[in-house]
Amino acid sequence: xxxxxxxxxxxxxxxxxxxxxxxxxxxxxxxxxxxxxxxxxxxxxxxxxxxxxxxxxxxxxxxxxxxxxxxxxxxxxxxxxxxxxxxxxxxxxxxxxxxxxxxxxxxxxxxxxxxxxxxxxxxxxxxxxxxxxxxxxxxxxxxxxxxxxxxxxxxxxxxxxxxxxxxxxxxxxxxxxxxxxxxxxxxxxxxxxxxxxxxxxxxxxxxxxxxxxxxxxxxxxxxxxxxxxxxxxxxxxxxxxxxxxxxxxxxxxxxxxxxxxxxxxxxxxxxxxxxxxxxxxxxx
Numbered sequence: 001x002x003x004x005x006x007x008x009x010x011x012x013x014x015x016x017x018x019x020x021x022x023x024x025x026x027x028x029x030x031x032x033x034x035x036x037x038x039x040x041x042x043x044x045x046x047x048x049x050x051x052x053x054x055x056x057x058x059x060x061x062x063x064x065x066x067x068x069x070x071x072x073x074x075x076x077x078x079x080x081x082x083x084x085x086x087x088x089x090x091x092x093x094x095x096x097x098x099x100x101x102x103x104x105x106x107x108x109x110x111x112x113x114x115x116x117x118x119x120x121x122x123x124x125x126x127x128x129x130x131x132x133x134x135x136x137x138x139x140x141x142x143x144x145x146x147x148x149x150x151x152x153x154x155x156x157x158x159x160x161x162x163x164x165x166x167x168x169x170x171x172x173x174x175x176x177x178x179x180x181x182x183x184x185x186x187x188x189x190x191x192x193x194x195x196x197x198x199x200x201x202x203x204x205x206x207x208x209x210x211x212x213x214x215x216x217x218x219x220x221x222x223x224x225x226x227x228x229x230x231x232x233x234x235x236x237x238x239x240x241x242x243x244x245x246x247x248x249x250x251x252x253x254x255x256x257x258x259x260x261x262x263x264x265x266x267x268x269x270x271x272x273x274x275x276x277x278x279x280x281x282x283x284x
Contacts, residue, residue, distance in 0.1 A: 021274055024120045031119055035127030040134055054138040058094065062086045069213045078215045078247035080158070081150050087143045088241050089212035095136040096174045096233060097203050102128040103182025104199060107190050107276075114277075121277045122270070125183060129175050136171075147244070159246030166243060166255075170236050173259055176266040177232055183269030187276040211237055216249040229254055232261040 025032065065086045069075045077085035103125040107114070110124050150156040189195045210233045211219075219225045228234050235258035241248035 021120060021122050021270070025122050025126065028120050028123060031123050032127055032130065035123060036131040039127060039131035051138065054135050055142055058087060058090045058139045058142055061090050061094075065090075065213050075214045076218060078217060078241075080245055080247050081154070081156055083146050084143075084150060084158075084245065085215075085241075085247075086213065087146055088244055089210075089237055091136065091139045091143050092170075092174065092237055092240055093207055093210065093212045093233070094139065095132060095171075096178050097207070098135070099129045099132050099175065099178035100182050100185075100203060101200065102132070103179055104185035104189070105196065106182070106186045106273075108186075108193070108196075122273070125179060125186070125273070129179055133171075158244075161243050161246055163239060163250060164243030166239060169259075170240055173232075173236055173262045176262040180262065180265030180267070180269035183273040184265070187269075187272040190276060206231075206233075210234055211248075215241075215247070229257075232258040234258070 062083055066082045070077070070082045070086075106125045106128070113124075114121065147158070151158060185195070185199050189199075207213075209228065209231055211228070216225070216228065216234065216238050219228055235251075235254040238248045239250050239255055242250040
């Protein structure tokens with residue numbers, strides 16, 4: 001008989017999750033790279049435009065917003081050229097919403113894999129957030145090209161501020177928020193699968209409660225203005241806009257509140273996810 005020391009990892013009824021499980025993820029970080037690589041390759045393999053979709057999606061959305069919100073509705077953009085204003089919001093929101101929806105289906109999309117082999121379950125949702133950085137980077141480069149075009153060739157005077165240095169912090173906040181909410185949703189939908197449809201609609205509506213297609217200054221009702229500040233994505237997008245071209249509403253208090261919400265939801269999400277993974281196979 002082989003003793004337990006022969007094996008690298010022994011899983012038994014007494015094996016428990018310690019802490020958040022992030023140390024185990026770090027020990028198996030090579031798996032994270034494999035998952036990220038798989039997600040990037042598989043998503044656009046055997047497609048007509050390939051990586052071109054990364055450029056087409058934000059530009060097409062920007063064109064629609066210019067026509068509907070800019071021309072028809074006549075919503076102001078803080079005296080910023082409409083393509084720049086809409087692209088700045090679209091890039092951040094698409095990254096956040098895509099990560100949220102991908103993470104929220106972690107259990108269901110990886111059911112077969114989870115049932116066959118053991119590995120740190122947090123690797124799957126973290127890989128989704130990490131792989132979307134590739135798409136986010138390309139879309140952000142599109143924003144930079146459009147930004148420079150208006151500055152260099154159109155003579156538009158924009159006023160970027162040093163708050164743009166907070167950009168890595170804003171990306172981390174979006175990752176924590178999408179991971180936290182996504183893990184909470186994923187934990188809930190293992191038993192009630194139809195909730196996925198509800199959350200998909202909720203995320204679509206959430207965008208209109210976030211200053212993506214309109215500036216926060218456009219909301220003049222004091223009560224509604226305060227309600228919008230409860231949304232943690234409001235401070236993230238407004239901070240990026242304020243740093244990129246000097247327009248928008250920025251306060252340290254709102255950013256600190258948003259950071260606190262992102263961190264709290266992340267911890268709650270990981271806790272629920274780690275608890276649910278013990279019974280996931282039996283439930284699904």
